[in-house]
Amino acid sequence: MSNEQTNQPLKPVNWGVLGAGNFAQKVSLPGMKQGPLTQLAALASRDTVKARAAAQALGIPKAYGSYEELLADPDIEVVYNPLPNHMHVEWTVRAARAGKHVLCEKPIALDADIAETLTSVQRETGKLICEAFMIRYHPQWRLAREWVQSGRIGDLVSVQTAFSYFNRDAANIRNRKDVGGGALYDIGCYAVNTSRYLFGREPVRAVALIERDPDFGTDRLTSGLLDFGGAHLTFTCSTQAVPFQRVNALGTKGRIEIEIPFNAPADRPCRIFLDDGSILGGGAAEETTFPIVDQYHLQSEAFSRAVRTGSEVENGPEIAVGNMRVIDALFRSAASGGWERIARRGAQP
Structure with a gap:
């Protein structure tokens, strides 16, 4: 019988963090440390001084000067992997084989074949x-999906996504092609993942247009179209455009608009809108406002709960592989200039 069934509080889960990058320190870890199930117990960097400084700033008790030391720590139950994209699979595999569950930042790999490694490693190790x-843990997305599934907007026929920011810093990993930089890997992956989440099925083919930075070689502007079989995702993502993000889900009877779909703020409420289209310009839209939450906190707490209770996690490796199959097809399409088929295997999104 589980703790939840006996109403006993669950024991906090000890987490270790690989790396001391800016994103982890300033965005994800502050939310994760809110607990109560997620206990940030150790942080590792290849620079001992950097590891100690980051750990101290975040109130993490242990600091290691190598990733291997953290993986060897028997007290660590879960590893959070926010390393650069090209290091995701290697260190996720090493962590799982060291007996740790792993929450790995997106994109989980740089192509689907490499990502497939993780499905076999999960079976091999039994680790999440x-x-x-x-x-996927933010209540605005949970409600949007509920509205789609319950028919509040009729049949979902189109998802339209825009996501952009401006960054031409040559030293930034998002502008380094060799480590998996570029718009599609960094932010276009959200358009792919969330459209699969709303439609509840896989797209069958993809077409894309890519504009590459002449200095970095990364895709700085990518637009794509996914065919979900009678329904579409259309999206544009850019690393060199005005900061903006928005999602519109169009149905046969209504529309859902998510105002800040991806970087949902942790310091103010979020809003989504349900519109029957009866007044042009959204005049009939009904607003739903959500209380302040931190989606990184919700994510780590859900993962910790799954570790303690044996429940399923959102976006496991088979679903992650599905996302990479779509991204692979988009890159192939940009190169070929035509539609590319997407393999349909694995878990539903």
Whole structure:
């Protein structure tokens, strides 16, 4: 009988963090440390001084000067992997084989074949592996999906997504092609993942257009179209455009608009809108406002709860592989100039 069934409080889960990157220190870890089930117990960097400074700033008791030391710590139960994209699979595999569950940042790999490694490693080790699409834990996305599934907007026929920011810093990993930088890997993956989440099925083919930065070689502007069989995702993502994000889900009877779909703020409420289209310009839209939450906190707590109770996690490796199959097809399409088929295997999104 589980703790939840006996109403006993669950024991906190000890987490270890690989790396001391800016994103982890300033965005994800502050939310994760809110607990109560997620206990940030150790942080590792290849620079001992950097590890100690980051751990001290975040109130993490242990600091290691190598990733291997953290994986060897028997007290660590879960590893959070926010390393650069090209290091995700290697260190997720090493962590799982060291007996740790793993929450790995997106994109979980740089192509589907490499990502497939993680499905076999999860079976081999029995450890939970999850791609960190934190948006799936935010109540605005849970409600949007509920509205779609319950028919509040009729049949979902189109999802339209825009996501952009401006960054031309040559030293930033998002502008380094060799480590998996570029718009599609960094933010286009959200459009792919959330459309699969709303439609509840896989797309069958993809077409894309990519504009590459002449200095970095990364895709700085990517637009794509996914065919879900009678329904579409259309999206644009860019690393060199005005900061903006928005999702519109169009149905046969209504529309859902998510105002801040991806970087949902942790310091103010979020809003989504349900519109029957009876007044042009959204005049008939009904607003739903959500209390302040931190989606990184919700994500880590859900993962910790799954570790303690044996429940399923969102966005496991098979679903993550499905996302990479779509991204692979989009890259192939940009190169070929035509539609590319997407393999349909694995778990439903």
